[in-house]
């Protein structure tokens with residue numbers, strides 16, 4: 001399935017109970033051909049209303065950080081682990097994550113073939129590194145697994161609740177160009 005077909009299928013998906021409470025599913029958006037894929041946890045209230053990822057306050061902070069490394073949303077692809085909003089913004093359940101990632105996220109990755117996957121928050125990190133316990137001990141470092149490079153970051157919403165994380169997130173974000181350069185040097 002190509003990226004458009006995946007997005008279409010997500011919009012009418014009923015494969016897990018999260019479809020019951022959603023206004024709109026949020027497949028993801030951005031450049032089809034990009035070096036960087038950002039993966040958050042799940043849509044929040046604003047995203048559920050608009051059908052687009054990271055459009056609330058956390059999204060504004062993400063945009064700000066993208067600008068700090070001379071990137072715009074249109075230069076990258078942004079999606080979430082689960083594509084429908086969990087009720088009252090609760091954590092997605094293990095089974096919801098399993099169903100949604102196996103049906104959609106892994107296919108999105110296959111289509112985009114990013115050089116770097118940036119995980120935003122614990123749920124996103126644990127899709128790829130289930131044994132990592134906490135973002136606080138894993139963030140800001142690049143990891144390689146089966147030829148794919150990952151950078152673990154806090155979820156931008158965490159910085160909104162805990163102001164001291166803002167500078168940490170900004171510092172971690174600034175590592176992205178250097179990591180990409182290293183990936184490009186190795187692959188050339």
Ligand code: SF4
Pocket residue numbers: 010013014015016017018019025082083084096099100103
């Ligand atoms: S969260 Fe994913 S699997 Fe569940 S209904 Fe939405 S798109 Fe389908």
